[in-house]
Amino acid sequence: MSRSGWRKRLARAAVILPPYAWLAAFFLLPFVIVLRISLSDPASAQPPYRPLFDWTGGWDALMAFLGALDLENFETLASDSLYWEAAISSVTIALVSTVLLLLIGYPVAYGMARAAPRLRPLLVALVILPFWTSFLIRVYAWIAILKPEGLLNQFLLALGLISDPLTILNTPTAVYIGVVYAYLPFMILPLYAALERLDWTLVEAAQDLGSPPWKAFWTVTLPLSLPGVVAGSLLCFIPIVGEFVVPDLLGGSDTLMIGRTLWSEFFSNRDWPLASAVAVVLLLIVVIPIVFYREIEARRWEAR
Amino acid sequence: MNDTTRALRPAIGAVRRSFSPWTDPQARPLIRFESVTKRFGEAVAVEDLSLDIFEREFFCLLGPSGCGKTTLMRMLAGFEEPTAGRVLLAGQDLTGVPPYRRPVNMMFQSYALFPHMSVADNIAYGLKQDRLPRGEIEARVEEMLRLVQLEKLATRRPDQLSGGQRQRVALARALAKRPKVLLLDEPLGALDKKLREETQFELMDLQVRLGMTFLVVTHDQEEAMTMSDRIAVMDHGRIVQVATPGELYEQPRTRFVAEFVGDINILEGKVAGMEEGGWRVETPHASQALTVFDPDEVLGHGQPVAVAVRPEKMTIHRQRPQGPNVLEGEVWDIGYLGDWTVYRVHLGSGAVVRVSCANASRFVADPITWDERVFVAFAPDAAILLSR
Numbered sequence: 001m002s003r004s005g006w007r008k009r010l011a012r013a014a015v016i017l018p019p020y021a022w023l024a025a026f027f028l029l030p031f032v033i034v035l036r037i038s039l040s041d042p043a044s045a046q047p048p049y050r051p052l053f054d055w056t057g058g059w060d061a062l063m064a065f066l067g068a069l070d071l072e073n074f075e076t077l078a079s080d081s082l083y084w085e086a087a088i089s090s091v092t093i094a095l096v097s098t099v100l101l102l103l104i105g106y107p108v109a110y111g112m113a114r115a116a117p118r119l120r121p122l123l124v125a126l127v128i129l130p131f132w133t134s135f136l137i138r139v140y141a142w143i144a145i146l147k148p149e150g151l152l153n154q155f156l157l158a159l160g161l162i163s164d165p166l167t168i169l170n171t172p173t174a175v176y177i178g179v180v181y182a183y184l185p186f187m188i189l190p191l192y193a194a195l196e197r198l199d200w201t202l203v204e205a206a207q208d209l210g211s212p213p214w215k216a217f218w219t220v221t222l223p224l225s226l227p228g229v230v231a232g233s234l235l236c237f238i239p240i241v242g243e244f245v246v247p248d249l250l251g252g253s254d255t256l257m258i259g260r261t262l263w264s265e266f267f268s269n270r271d272w273p274l275a276s277a278v279a280v281v282l283l284l285i286v287v288i289p290i291v292f293y294r295e296i297e298a299r300r301w302e303a304r
Numbered sequence: 305m306n307d308t309t310r311a312l313r314p315a316i317g318a319v320r321r322s323f324s325p326w327t328d329p330q331a332r333p334l335i336r337f338e339s340v341t342k343r344f345g346e347a348v349a350v351e352d353l354s355l356d357i358f359e360r361e362f363f364c365l366l367g368p369s370g371c372g373k374t375t376l377m378r379m380l381a382g383f384e385e386p387t388a389g390r391v392l393l394a395g396q397d398l399t400g401v402p403p404y405r406r407p408v409n410m411m412f413q414s415y416a417l418f419p420h421m422s423v424a425d426n427i428a429y430g431l432k433q434d435r436l437p438r439g440e441i442e443a444r445v446e447e448m449l450r451l452v453q454l455e456k457l458a459t460r461r462p463d464q465l466s467g468g469q470r471q472r473v474a475l476a477r478a479l480a481k482r483p484k485v486l487l488l489d490e491p492l493g494a495l496d497k498k499l500r501e502e503t504q505f506e507l508m509d510l511q512v513r514l515g516m517t518f519l520v521v522t523h524d525q526e527e528a529m530t531m532s533d534r535i536a537v538m539d540h541g542r543i544v545q546v547a548t549p550g551e552l553y554e555q556p557r558t559r560f561v562a563e564f565v566g567d568i569n570i571l572e573g574k575v576a577g578m579e580e581g582g583w584r585v586e587t588p589h590a591s592q593a594l595t596v597f598d599p600d601e602v603l604g605h606g607q608p609v610a611v612a613v614r615p616e617k618m619t620i621h622r623q624r625p626q627g628p629n630v631l632e633g634e635v636w637d638i639g640y641l642g643d644w645t646v647y648r649v650h651l652g653s654g655a656v657v658r659v660s661c662a663n664a665s666r667f668v669a670d671p672i673t674w675d676e677r678v679f680v681a682f683a684p685d686a687a688i689l690l691s692r
Contacts, residue, residue, distance in 0.1 A: 204383060205416035207403045209481065210433030219429075223420050 038276035039069040073277035090258040094240040097179045101187040109191035170252030178246040187232040194228025238286050325358040334359040340389035349375040351541040364520045364528040367538035373521045382406045409483040413490040415474035417462040424458040430481045448476040488520045504530050525565045558692045569657040571611040575603045589653045595628040598689040610690045615660040617686035621679045631680040
């Protein structure tokens with residue numbers, strides 16, 4: 001190979017390397033550490049797990065270390081119904097919330113995309129506006145709204161619609177309200193991006209060819225905005241599965257979510273190995289839809 | 305173009321020559337715009353416009369951009385409702401009828417093909433909305449693909465087609481439902497020149513073969529002249545003249561039409577009287593008054609008027625020719641176009657006239673050249689008088 005060829009390779013490596021190095025340092029390495037802890041046993045010590053790796057012990061120590069690792073924690077997770085229920089409940093809440101987000105977000109994004117062009121940047125700014133306030137503070141605000149003597153109940157009582165305050169706080173309903181509120185921008189923005197690009201003469205063409213408006217929507221607008229629907233759904237579904245803050249602050253003790261389970265294993269029970277196992281399982285749950293999405297994307301590119 | 309269309313040619317010519325329902329007082333129009341006005345806020349797109357279009361006509365709406373021609377077509381398609389007046393199709397008032405219930409189909413300027421459907425699915429779309437049986441849909445799609453010669457591309461997606469192929473798919477899709485009227489919005493605008501000329505003739509063949517009424521919107525006068533039975537020239541939301549291509553070119557009613565359709569020389573002047581059936585017009589561009597035979601115009605003495613002459617109806621000479629209507633000037637520029645040579649002659653008055661001469665022979669011994677002193681002449685019946 002010539003000198004300039006080597007140089008080119010080197011330059012290419014220099015460009016490609018930083019992102020990989022970043023991923024390795026801040027994603028892969030932490031994940032390996034979590035995985036290793038998940039295979040360990042808990043201990044009343046510092047750090048609170050065994051075995052520890054003895055760097056000076058050489059080959060025998062390494063074999064002893066590897067021999068002490070086992071899948072016991074994952075067996076515990078599989079055999080205890082609490083963890084199953086937490087996982088299923090998390091996925092259910094994430095699925096239901098994603099559907100609710102779609103039902104609310106799609107009409108909003110559609111309205112934004114059909115608004116006068118000079119209004120659109122303002123509408124986008126309004127959707128993003130809540131990010132200017134801390135997420136935590138916004139969730140706390142919901143406590144003030146939803147609690148028995150909160151704003152919502154006062155309002156409904158004043159209107160005479162109800163005679164006794166509703167119990168919303170610390171119920172699954174409150175979790176749904178909080179989650180849908182918190183993730184709505186993540187649903188609206190990709191949908192808006194897809195709909196704003198849409199050529200509306202296609203909808204006119206569909207109507208010209210005999211489709212009533214609803215059918216033109218169903219056969220043209222919706223299929224063409226599908227990439228936005230998929231992107232928005234993943235952007236919401238994935239973080240909602242592991243959501244911790246909203247169920248912790250708004251949900252009652254009966255709202256089981258895997259993020260909360262993880263937290264209590266880690267901080268209340270100080271069982272780092274089991275908490276790490278939960279984290280690994282959570283990652284697997286979340287990876288499945290991403291793989292699925294990549295598959296769809298790849299097929300779409302092939303179709304071109 | 306395939307053999308069947310070529311074989312049909314002579315017959316088509318015969319049909320075209322004898323076709324003029326607009327001269328028949330008994331004929332009922334298929335489309336009627338009845339004092340239609342369309343306003344968008346303050347802006348008036350179409351103003352108090354009435355127009356009749358007959359069955360099997362190839363009708364063109366011609367005008368510069370913003371003249372209201374597209375709005376007029378969209379009112380027939382149902383995408384816009386008139387602010388006042390009404391649109392009738394086969395005697396039926398279309399007011400309040402939504403686009404999906406109107407028996408007209410449109411070929412969009414951008415083609416508006418559905419990018420997520422194959423060519424065959426695009427063509428079948430309208431038929432599926434009519435809930436036709438499956439076999440019939442398939443047969444009709446097949447027929448349409450054959451009509452536009454795209455049988456081999458049925459499974460392709462629009463983004464895998466060339467511009468010309470996309471245009472054919474759009475045409476097939478709009479024709480598939482056999483509409484009473486086919487609307488074509490700038491149908492050839494996105495094609496290159498050569499393809500555009502071919503497609504013009506294909507559209508004409510197709511229209512006669514299918515016995516359909518075509519309404520075309522275009523800003524290209526050549527396109528309109530080639531294809532249409534009649535043309536409506538529009539300007540500022542009004543129709544200026546409705547006529548056959550021949551009438552439009554030889555008897556334009558206003559200066560706007562004369563200048564928009566084809567090339568024309570305008571010589572401003574004043575009516576000086578009538579002599580032997582011809583109008584005498586005094587103009588600063590000629591030393592003697594010009595004589596024009598134009599029986600259609602009724603003019604008063606001293607009235608300002610324009611003498612309009614097409615470049616090909618003027619002749620260029622080295623020696624002053626005998627007869628009336630001679631202008632004197634200097635050759636300013638010569639454009640050789642192969643079939644024609646266009647001379648731009650600078651008159652003593654400062655005006656420039658264009659004279660085009662057919663290049664009938666291959667060699668000219670002593671051609672007229674730049675800066676030469678020349679005389680430009682035209683016959684009294686070659687010119688038109690325009691007072692508007």
